[in-house]
Amino acid sequence: MSVTSPAEREELNRLLIQTGRNDQKAFAELYKRTSSKLFGVCLRMLRDRSEAEEVLQETYTTVWRRAAGFDAAKASAITWLITLSRNKAIDRLRQHREELMDDPSKLEQTVDDQPTPAAGAETSQEYGRLQHCLDALEPQQRDSVREAFFTGATYNELATRSKVPLGTMKSWIRRSLMQLRVCLEQ
């Protein structure tokens, strides 16, 4: 299912706006079109199917309750939805953080194993621009930004995984973010 074509994005915006008006059919259709994308996002971060399904469930119950606050002028529906699922998944990860820190073997397991775009994943124009700007970063720093985005790891966790001091990881990521901003604004 593609959520990247402009026509599909428009349709998702419409469905989310309708959902905000308590339109249950629109909500069901929105779920049908977006749940596998959002589940992919949750699964990539949580790496546990049942936990990802719980977060997915929470995400959509929140969508139903908060859809009235969606403003298509500020963000597209798919960005709004992915952001919501990411936030819920990251919150869940933070709840587990202590448990993970107690067991370094688990930390190792959470290292992202999909460093390149999934085969067949459809990408948007915006993705192309971001990719171009990411390519301009130092390889190690680019990898850290990607790892952070896909796994939802904290600075501490990233530093542990990459075996660099916390301060180094922070400056890598911060420098990368500033470079990305400049590059994307060109």
Next chain:
Amino acid sequence: MNTPADEGNDNLRYAEYVLGVLDADARAAVAQEVQTTDEAAAAVALWQRRLMPLSDEIASVTPGAYVWVRIHDDLQLDVPVAATRTQPSKGLWNNLPLWHWLGIGASALAVALLVVIALPHRETAPAVTASAGYMVSTIQQDNGVTGWTATMDLDRARMVVVPAAPVALASGRAPELWLIPQGGKPISVGMITRDAPTTITLDSSLLAKLGPTALLAVSVEPIGGSPTGQPTGAVIAKGSISGSPDAHDHVVRVATTFNGMGDGRSV
């Protein structure tokens, strides 16, 4: 008033929030700001626009059909629950290796409860509330190999029959399932298959006869079933019926087992 340097720091904090690297406390602080100040909300929205395209790289994965059922029940929606089901339970029902694995490696009860979990239903969790509501049977061939497992869901008046090991049949022949009450004549339950799960609706007279004193048996019949209403071919497998007193404990274990299996990826 913010100096340019402060603005830079704030901006980075919003970027860090969107990227997801902040710890729980720092995250909560930014989330709070987003709720209360327009500047924070705008800065976060801008960073979302910048970074969120990375999620294009993430492959879609179809979640279990029961997730929508749970959402539907949670929110007490009126729309038919099937409204989202494009490919009902695809990952599970059509996963023959999984069924075979379960049939061979797991107890009939485990299969039973997996089925209960997997089939979308309207009731909210826990999936099993009345553990007395299920009966199971391991239908074994004469050589001791399990041919099928049958799960009887008494509350929903249905039986799911799952093949474990493929059974060889002559062409033009099909397996038919029978219920044999103690001291009674076989009653046809329905046609089953050698290679896919079959769900059979049970009528009330059949339901009433299920129990530990009855047997399930499979005979070889013409396609379409016995012409006489009684078995006409060889009985190739049979099994007794038992209840599932500790169903609730199993449901958790089986759910865990299932969740650990194939991730149903789709791109």
